[in-house]
Every structure is written in C-alpha cells, then in structure tokens.
Amino acid sequence: MTIQVGDKLPEATFRTMTADGPAARTTADIFAGKTVVLFAVPGAFTPTCHRNHMPGFVANADAIKAKGVDAIYATSTNDVFVLDAWQKASDATGKVGILADGNAEFANAIGLANDASAAGMGMRSKRYSMIVKDGVVTSLNVGDAPGKADISGADNLIAQL
Secondary structure, eight states: OOOOTTOBOOOOEEEEEETTEEEEEEHHHHHTTSEEEEEEOSOTTSHHIIIIIHHHHHHTHHHHHTTTOOEEEEEESSOHHHHHHHHHHTTOTTTSEEEEOTTOHHHHHTTOEEEOGGGTOOEEEOOEEEEEETTEEEEEEEOOSTTOOSTTSHHHHHTTO
C-alpha cells in the first residue's frame, strides 16, 4: 500500500555519511519534531536525477528553508558512498542532506519501490517529493513519467509550503 497524506512514516533506518564514515539514522532521528522536505530519485548520477531533480532543490534550498522547513533530504536506493559523492558533485553539501536506502527497505515500506531489473538497475525508488511534519506526511508528489522531475520537483513543492 502506498503511503498517503496524513500517514506517519514507518520506522526505517537510512545510512548517512559523517566525518567518521557511514552512520545509521532512523526516521525518528530525522523527522521527529521537525518539518522536513524529502525527495527521492531512482538513482544518483542518472540523467534526470542529476541534471533536473537535485539541482532544483539545491538552487531553492534557502527559499524552502525560509518557509519553515528544518531540513531537506534526498534519498535513493544507492549506497551511502555513491550518495556522498553525488551530494558533493551536486554542490549540495550544507543544503541537501542524503539518506541512503541501499536495500530499498524504506521505498518498499512506503509503497514507492520500483523494480527496474529489466533495465539492469535492480530495485529502485520511484521519483517523489514530500513534506513531512513531525513524521507525518502532509504533502506527497509522485512522479508519473520517466525522465521528468516536474511533479516531484522543487518548484511544485515550494508552492505547497
């Protein structure tokens, strides 16, 4: 079942990169008591994700945070090392955090996993963005077309804040 507006995020563990290396962070660590923008991409460095989706959130990070958002995170089913390199290559450090969902556990738990095995990419996340307040989804935008990041993009999300 796909997560809906009004639903609480399920308990899940992500990997993030710290100065000491990879670290585990739970949904409670990330979302409790905060307003957070979370967006998901099928794969770091893939064309739409790298050229269209991430750049909008990086360019608009200050405007998003000015509307009362405590943090912005990107998640993907890539491992934490790939996401760390993507964050740096996208000039997102300090603007957009990364949450690695390497085994697609979170994507599966919220019903937004996508089997891209036919394209040689394995289990991935669907493209989406959401606003989460104290762990509860208040806005959800799931992309409906491969190669596009408009529904789940920063411009659409900003209009919902």
